[in-house]
Amino acid sequence: MSVSTRRLQKELTDIQKQGTPVGIKLLNADDFQTWHLSLEVLGDTVYQGEVFALKFRFDSSYPISSPAVQFVVDDTWKAPVHPHVYSNGHICASILGNEWSPVLSVISVCVTLQSMLASCKKKELPPGNDRYVKNAPENPKKTRFEYHDDNV
Template sequence: MSSISSKRLAKELKEFHSLNLVGVTLLKADDFKQWLVGIEVMGESLFQNEVFALRFTFDSQYPISSPEVVFIDDGVHHIPPHPHVYSNGHICASILGQEWSPVLSVASVCITLQSMLASCKAKERPPDNDRYVRNAPLSPKNTRFHYDDDTV
C-alpha cells in the first residue's frame, strides 16, 4: 500500500466515524486493504429494513483508481436482487468504473448505492445475470460494463 493510499484511507476512516451516516455502518476495517460496510436502505422502498454488506478492496493506486466494491453473502447478509447487481455481488455502477473520481470516498459510494437500492422498482437480477456470472472475471474492475439504464 502506498503512503498516499494509506494516508487517504486513514483520513476517510476518521471521517467515516464522525459522519454518523444514517443506515451506513462500518463492520470491519482492520487494515487499508479491505473494509466491510453495512448499508440499510432508509425510507419506504422495496428493500425497506434490509441490511446488505459491501466489501471494499483497495489497491495501492487508491484514490486515483477506484476501489473494488461488491455486495457479499456472508450468511447474515445477502446480495440484493437488483437490475444492476449480479448474483455474484458485482455492481454495474458507473462511479465504480469510468466515472470514478478521486474526490469520491467510501462514504459517498455507500450513499450512492443506498440511493440506487432505494429507487429500485423491481427486485430482479440483470437480464444477462446467468451469462455474466458464468463468465465474470474475479474482480468486477476487470469488466467493461455498458452503462445504459439509470432508471432502476
C-alpha cells in the same frame, strides 16, 4: 506512507469522529486493503427491513483508481435483487468505473448505492445474470460494464 494509506487513514478517522450517514455502518476496517460496511435502504422501498454488506478492496493507486466494490454474498449476507446488481454481488455502477473521481470516498460510494437501491421499483436481476456470474472474474473491476440505464 503511501498516498492510498494516507487517504484511507483520513477517511477512517473522519468516520470515527463524525460517524456515518443513517443506514450505513462500518463493520470492519482492520487494514487499508479491505473494508466492510453494512447498508440499509431507508424509507418505503422494495428493500425495507433488509440490510446488505459491501466489501471495498483498495489497491495502491486509490483514490486515483476506484476501489473494487461488491455486495457480500455468503452464509450471512446476500446481494440485493436489483437490475444493476448481479447475484454474485458485482455492481454495475458508473461511479465504480468510468465516472470514478478521486473526490469520491467510501462513504460517498455507500450513499450513492443506498440511493440506487432506494429508487428501485421492482426487484429483478440484470439481463444475462446467470451467464455473467458463470464467467465473471473474481474482481469486479476486471469487468467492462456498459453503462446505459440510469432509470433504475
